[in-house]
Amino acid sequence: MTTPPVWSNPLRDPRDRRLPRIAGPSGMVLFGVTGDLSRKKIMPAIYDLANRGLLPPGFSLTGFARRDWADQDFAQIVHDSVKAHARTEFREEVWQQLAEGFRFVPGNFDDDQAFERLRRTIEELDEVRGTGGNHAFYLAIPPGFFADVVGQLQEHGLTEGRGDSWRRVVVEKPFGHDLESARQLNAVLDEVFPSGSIFRIDHYLGKETVQNILALRFANAMFEPIWNANYVDHVQITMAEDVGIGGRAGYYDGIGAARDVIQNHLLQLMALVAMEEPTSFDAESLRIEKQKVLSSVVLPRRLDLTTARGQYAAGWAGGEEVIGFLEEEGIKRTSSTETYAAVTLNVDTRRWAGVPFYLRTGKRLGRRVTEVAVVFKRAPHLPFAASSTEELTQNALVIRVQPDEGVTMRFGSKVPGTQMEIRDVNMDFAYGGAFTESSPEAYERLILDVLLGDPPLFPRHEEVELSWKILDPILEHWAKQDEQRKSKPEQYESGGWGPSSSDAMLARDGRVWRRP
Ligand code: BG6
Numbered sequence: 001m002t003t004p005p006v007w008s009n010p011l012r013d014p015r016d017r018r019l020p021r022i023a024g025p026s027g028m029v030l031f032g033v034t035g036d037l038s039r040k041k042i043m044p045a046i047y048d049l050a051n052r053g054l055l056p057p058g059f060s061l062t063g064f065a066r067r068d069w070a071d072q073d074f075a076q077i078v079h080d081s082v083k084a085h086a087r088t089e090f091r092e093e094v095w096q097q098l099a100e101g102f103r104f105v106p107g108n109f110d111d112d113q114a115f116e117r118l119r120r121t122i123e124e125l126d127e128v129r130g131t132g133g134n135h136a137f138y139l140a141i142p143p144g145f146f147a148d149v150v151g152q153l154q155e156h157g158l159t160e161g162r163g164d165s166w167r168r169v170v171v172e173k174p175f176g177h178d179l180e181s182a183r184q185l186n187a188v189l190d191e192v193f194p195s196g197s198i199f200r201i202d203h204y205l206g207k208e209t210v211q212n213i214l215a216l217r218f219a220n221a222m223f224e225p226i227w228n229a230n231y232v233d234h235v236q237i238t239m240a241e242d243v244g245i246g247g248r249a250g251y252y253d254g255i256g257a258a259r260d261v262i263q264n265h266l267l268q269l270m271a272l273v274a275m276e277e278p279t280s281f282d283a284e285s286l287r288i289e290k291q292k293v294l295s296s297v298v299l300p301r302r303l304d305l306t307t308a309r310g311q312y313a314a315g316w317a318g319g320e321e322v323i324g325f326l327e328e329e330g331i332k333r334t335s336s337t338e339t340y341a342a343v344t345l346n347v348d349t350r351r352w353a354g355v356p357f358y359l360r361t362g363k364r365l366g367r368r369v370t371e372v373a374v375v376f377k378r379a380p381h382l383p384f385a386a387s388s389t390e391e392l393t394q395n396a397l398v399i400r401v402q403p404d405e406g407v408t409m410r411f412g413s414k415v416p417g418t419q420m421e422i423r424d425v426n427m428d429f430a431y432g433g434a435f436t437e438s439s440p441e442a443y444e445r446l447i448l449d450v451l452l453g454d455p456p457l458f459p460r461h462e463e464v465e466l467s468w469k470i471l472d473p474i475l476e477h478w479a480k481q482d483e484q485r486k487s488k489p490e491q492y493e494s495g496g497w498g499p500s501s502s503d504a505m506l507a508r509d510g511r512v513w514r515r516p
Helices: 036-051 071-085 092-099 112-128 143-155 179-192 208-218 256-274 283-295 442-452 461-483 500-507
Strands: 027-031 060-065 102-106 135-139 167-172 198-201 232-240 307-317 320-322 340-347 356-362 369-376 396-402 406-414 422-430 490-494
Touching (some): 027 112, 060 071, 071 102, 112 143, 135 442, 143 167, 143 179, 179 461, 198 442, 198 461, 208 406, 232 256, 256 307, 256 356, 256 369, 283 461, 307 356, 307 461
Parallel strands (some): 027 060, 167 198
Antiparallel strands (some): 307 340, 340 356, 369 396, 396 406, 406 422
């Protein structure tokens, strides 16, 4: 007799996870309303949630910024952002109802009076919109300001709800620039908010295809038995972007690809691919398993041979001629910030001993694509003539995170009409073909989870710190190379697939990067 899996046991989890969840009475205060993130992601996601009927009728959005705006000016900003970036269609009646809950509080982060105004605004919203004292403070601002804002919120009595009401804080990466600064940031937040009220956004965890890694692995019988060092040769995790740094020179220079993407998105992907089955899908059980993976990561000894970094040079992208990273406005001509990074990591557990995880990310590459490729060992014996299998490579399971969401299985098949020639073929599952509804944006899911107080998709400070522990020695190694002028980021052509040192890194192990 088989026992039902633990998450389908109503005693363990009484909620029916198929039903849509609707947030209860609540509001959100947004710091950093003029930034790209707010305009391109947060505001449109709030509208999309309202459009899907998942926000409470009295939901309120309060903007806080150093602008001389009235409520209507703020509403106009949100309107423009929704029109330009929302996923779902614009419906006037939804917009009108949502816009009634918009407020704007002008002020600086060191302006006591502004935070007093914010307090009064929130009280007024509780009265007229029925937000019930439940408010999330979304810090879409550089982390250097977290301490000021959080301190002000505390000083003005905004961090603790009365009775059953809640206060939560939402923070965006970068969670520091190394282990030490991450610890300091965490301390700033921990001092004011209990850990259950801190929501750190890693928007990759909000993507449907990333959540599907858990479904694929743990809802099926056929993958898990081969998901280990006996069958897996290596794992490649790729996040390639075709765009350059855009207008983000101020943020990007000195940060670079490894801190921007590997420290968070790619290590989280790796943790989901490598972790053991959690006892349930609650936040604590997931964190325990992810944390075990992150704390089992061991770096190879020779970082010069097992990492690679580069900077995009001028070239062609999307049919247009583009400039190189060092020519971008706001970037120092001598900058050694990498726009491409590749690392080799080992997960020192029985399941993964000897299976390298190769992680790479880069800007201005040939195509925008994020995928996880689990590449299997060759069959132990091939009862065919060598010439029959010349075109056969290794089996692979590719989780296509974006943009063409789905899963591909690559395996060998006989070529029709030949006596016996075997060649790679692909078997595809595409979200678009299997489901009629389109996937919500990551920010829709994550903002809803904040309002519901549902924490599984938010990394905890332990995971953030462990990720820095993995990355710090690599960053130090690169910094030392720069200091001693031993090496610097290799220039790679825009529109290509990154620096040759990255290909050489895999070639040393007898492997090649996939060309998605
Ligand atoms: C962000 C990085 O976290 O992710 C950006 O800071 C990057 O540099 C972005 O462009 C990519 O996100 P997505 O969802 O488009 O893959």
